[in-house]
Amino acid sequence: MNASHASSGYELRFRPLFADRRAYAFPCDAAGHVDMDSLGERALNNYLYARAMMGHELSWPDVISSLPH
Template sequence: MNDICIERPPQDEAGCTRPCRYELRFCSLFDEHRGLSFPCDQRGQVCIDELKPQERRNYFFARALVGHDFALPAVVSYVA
């Protein structure tokens, strides 16, 4: 994984990123090849309105299972 991001991504007036260079990653506690990730800002805030319905369900699923199936999420950068 990459280091935690400290740069500020471009944001629109609503505070949502475009295009996102950061993602919030929920890594599985049991399988290192399994996990979920979602676009976010450098603070780890996900703009839920920009997620597709299935992504939104997965995001809430991952948040609900932190400590059971997923580790605490980490904000990571990626090359767009």
């Protein structure tokens, strides 16, 4: 993960549209850009899956602050 994404304090969160599904969250910058090169193989596969399932199984993502308030 590059330093700008690691220290940005944001995550891109995909929420499930159905109760029996899981949510996905990935580190991102304030604009919601995920550094795909910094993700491990499993995280990258999950990220690509989440993007493909937007509107089908998952909501459009939100950029959420991951820093404590």
